[in-house]
Amino acid sequence: MRICMLMTACLLLAISVTAQVKEDKTALAFDNYIRTAMPLWKQPGLSVVVVKDGNIVFEKGYGVRELGKPAPYTNTTLSTCASTTKAMTAACMGMLVDEGKLHWDDRVADLLPSFKLADPFSSAAITVLDLFTHNAGLGNADMLWVAGYTREEIIHRMQSMTPAYSLRSDFIYQNLMYIVAGEVIHAVSGKTWDAFITERLFTPLGMNNTFADHSAIPASAISTVSHYPDNDSIKPIPYLYTDNIGAAGGVWSCADDMAKWLTCLLDSTRINGRRLLKPATYAALFTPQVVAPLNMYATLQLVRPHWLTYGLGWFQQDYRGQMLQFHTGSLAGLTAIAALVPDEHFGLYVYGNVDHSELRHALMYKAVDLWLHNDAGNDWSGRFYTLFSAMADSAKAREKRTLAKRVLQTHPTFPLTTYTGSFTNEHLATVQVTLKDSVLSVTMPGNISLQLAHWQYDVFRGAYNRWWFGKSWVQFIPGRDGEIKELAIDEVKYTRDR
Numbered sequence: 001m002r003i004c005m006l007m008t009a010c011l012l013l014a015i016s017v018t019a020q021v022k023e024d025k026t027a028l029a030f031d032n033y034i035r036t037a038m039p040l041w042k043q044p045g046l047s048v049v050v051v052k053d054g055n056i057v058f059e060k061g062y063g064v065r066e067l068g069k070p071a072p073y074t075n076t077t078l079s080t081c082a083s084t085t086k087a088m089t090a091a092c093m094g095m096l097v098d099e100g101k102l103h104w105d106d107r108v109a110d111l112l113p114s115f116k117l118a119d120p121f122s123s124a125a126i127t128v129l130d131l132f133t134h135n136a137g138l139g140n141a142d143m144l145w146v147a148g149y150t151r152e153e154i155i156h157r158m159q160s161m162t163p164a165y166s167l168r169s170d171f172i173y174q175n176l177m178y179i180v181a182g183e184v185i186h187a188v189s190g191k192t193w194d195a196f197i198t199e200r201l202f203t204p205l206g207m208n209n210t211f212a213d214h215s216a217i218p219a220s221a222i223s224t225v226s227h228y229p230d231n232d233s234i235k236p237i238p239y240l241y242t243d244n245i246g247a248a249g250g251v252w253s254c255a256d257d258m259a260k261w262l263t264c265l266l267d268s269t270r271i272n273g274r275r276l277l278k279p280a281t282y283a284a285l286f287t288p289q290v291v292a293p294l295n296m297y298a299t300l301q302l303v304r305p306h307w308l309t310y311g312l313g314w315f316q317q318d319y320r321g322q323m324l325q326f327h328t329g330s331l332a333g334l335t336a337i338a339a340l341v342p343d344e345h346f347g348l349y350v351y352g353n354v355d356h357s358e359l360r361h362a363l364m365y366k367a368v369d370l371w372l373h374n375d376a377g378n379d380w381s382g383r384f385y386t387l388f389s390a391m392a393d394s395a396k397a398r399e400k401r402t403l404a405k406r407v408l409q410t411h412p413t414f415p416l417t418t419y420t421g422s423f424t425n426e427h428l429a430t431v432q433v434t435l436k437d438s439v440l441s442v443t444m445p446g447n448i449s450l451q452l453a454h455w456q457y458d459v460f461r462g463a464y465n466r467w468w469f470g471k472s473w474v475q476f477i478p479g480r481d482g483e484i485k486e487l488a489i490d491e492v493k494y495t496r497d498r
Contacts, residue, residue, distance in 0.1 A: 026370050027058045033366055034062060037381035041359045042234045044227050045073030046352040047255040050367055051262050053345045057371070059255055065353065066225035066236055075255040076209060078223040079351040082249045082329025084338045086178055087285070087313030088261070089247040090132055091269070092185055092197050094281040094312075101188050104129040104284070108180065112187050114152070115180060116159045122167045130168070131181040132312040133289045139164035140174045143428050145245045147445035151179055154244065160427040171292050171310070175248035182247025193247045204271050205260045210253035213243035217252055226333025227354040228468040234354055237468050240332035249331055255349060258338070262347035265340060285312045286325055286342065297328075298391065299361045302383050314340075319365065320373060326364060330356055333468065339364045344372050355468070358384050407456040412476075414458075414484070416440060419476050423487040423494035431494055433487065442474060442489070450474065450489075462489075 034048065045063030049056060061074035081088075096102050108115050108126050117123045122137050130136045141161060144154045154176065164172055182193035189196050194212035202210045211217050228237045243250060253261075269276035277285075288309035294300055296308060296315070305317040314325045322341055329336035335352040337360040348367045350360045362380035369375045412419070416435050424430040432443045440452040442462060450462030450472060458476045472490045479485035487494040 023057060029376055030058055030367060030370055037359055038062060040381060040385050041357050043357055043359055044234060044353050045224060046350060047073055047075050047077060048350050048363060049255040049259045051259055051347045052371060054263060054267060056259050067234060073224060078217060078221055078252050078254050080331050080334045081251040081253055082331040082336050084327050084329040084336050085249045085251040087327060088197060088201060088251060089178060089181055090285055090312035092200060093181060094277045095200055096188055098278045098281050102128060108184060111184050114155055118161055119163050125167060131177045133310060134173050135168050135171050135290050136177055137163040137165055137167045138174055138176055139172055141176060145242060147429055151183055151244055151246060154179055155183060157427045171290055175245060178248035179246060205264055207257040207260055210257045213250040214241055214252055215243050224353040228333045237333050255351060258349035262349060266342060266345045266347055286314055287311055288316050298387060299358060299384055302387060319368060335360055337364055346372060358388055410456045412454060412458055419484055422497040424497055425492060425494045
């Protein structure tokens with residue numbers, strides 16, 4: 001009997017050792033892959049955490065928080081979760097559903113009387129569920145939060161937005177409805193979204209280094225710096241303070257705390273044996289609600305999934321025969337990606353500090369390849385880099401073609417003083433056109449401005465005071481009386497105030 005027990009113990013020990021050796025080899029392969037890939041993407045710094053079967057199997061920081069400075073990027077370095085916040089907001093709404101304070105099919109207008117849209121039918125018909133699925137009829141109007149309007153003002157300005165499509169007939173990714181979801185949570189719970197998510201999610205999970213918005217971060221905390229590509233170099237840029245985006249993308253956290261969030265999700269939201277969400281509500285988060293376009297992410301051109309859908313704060317796609325749940329986050333020179341393969345109790349989170357570096361996608365697929373399929377063959381980083389390099393070359397070619405079409409030796413129709421004044425787009429903003437030292441400028445809310453250079457006729461090209469915003473086309477449109485009636489910024493029209 002003792003011999004049998006000893007043999008069993010030895011066998012279990014051997015299995016354990018073999019598994020640990022395999023785990024170490026997998027982690028080493030992933031580590032080497034990250035180190036090789038970062039220089040290709042000119043990635044200043046990032047942090048990665050991988051969880052499986054309730055354990056952290058990989059966690060590490062790489063590079064620096066800011067180029068030119070030695071401070072390292074670690075697993076406790078704070079960065080924005082950006083749109084990966086959306087899944088947390090959906091979980092918070094699910095808690096209120098479980099408490100019977102609202103239902104997914106409740107009409108938003110009944111819960112939040114200030115919510116109105118230009119289309120009366122949509123105003124009356126939009127449900128709580130519609131707030132999470134990017135198919136409520138609105139186009140992208142991110143300028144509302146970039147300009148710094150409060151959440152209440154954003155909701156007010158949404159009333160005048162022309163619908164981009166009829167309710168539930170299309171999919172356009174946008175942030176405004178998630179801001180509305182945060183205000184619904186406030187109205188129903190009596191607590192701001194910021195307070196609710198902190199009390200009901202971060203505190204129970206022990207996410208003590210996670211904050212609902214940037215302004216809540218203590219001065220002593222260590223955060224990363226945003227970076228942006230500038231021709232062939234990478235430069236630090238100021239962070240765009242966007243606390244008003246709240247439920248759509250406001251959370252700041254770190255790899256350490258994201259491990260707790262992912263582990264909770266992979267264990268059906270259990271914390272110390274107690275579930276944050278009931279089984280049906282938990283399942284709803286990951287249930288495909290709408291079909292999303294396969295061109296949503298350029299990386300899918302190479303991954304080639306059979307389908308892409310959207311649940312409640314999560315995209316879904318098939319990858320190597322399994323459902324992959326994921327969501328990216330991008331904000332002001334910072335990136336993130338969260339990924340889950342629930343059937344395998346597997347999850348990953350990546351933070352990065354350079355704008356739209358798709359190394360995050362490469363690491364997501366590479367981690368799945370290594371941990372779930374023992375396959376080190378796919379060089380997603382190299383393939384994605386080649387893809388995005390080709391896309392950048394195409395953009396440069398388009399710019400060159402645009403420059404070639406310029407009609408030379410033309411002049412503005414009127415004296416430059418004629419173009420000055422106040423112009424309003426009722427759902428976006430009022431902008432001011434001023435003239436100084438023979439140069440026209442357009443000033444927008446949020447201390448955003450465009451310095452204009454004449455292009456041709458009454459068309460100008462504007463360079464933003466925040467150079468990483470790029471450039472915009474600005475056209476002045478006269479009326480029959482010879483006065484300037486409208487201003488168009490990248491086809492968005494503003495009417496001259498009287």
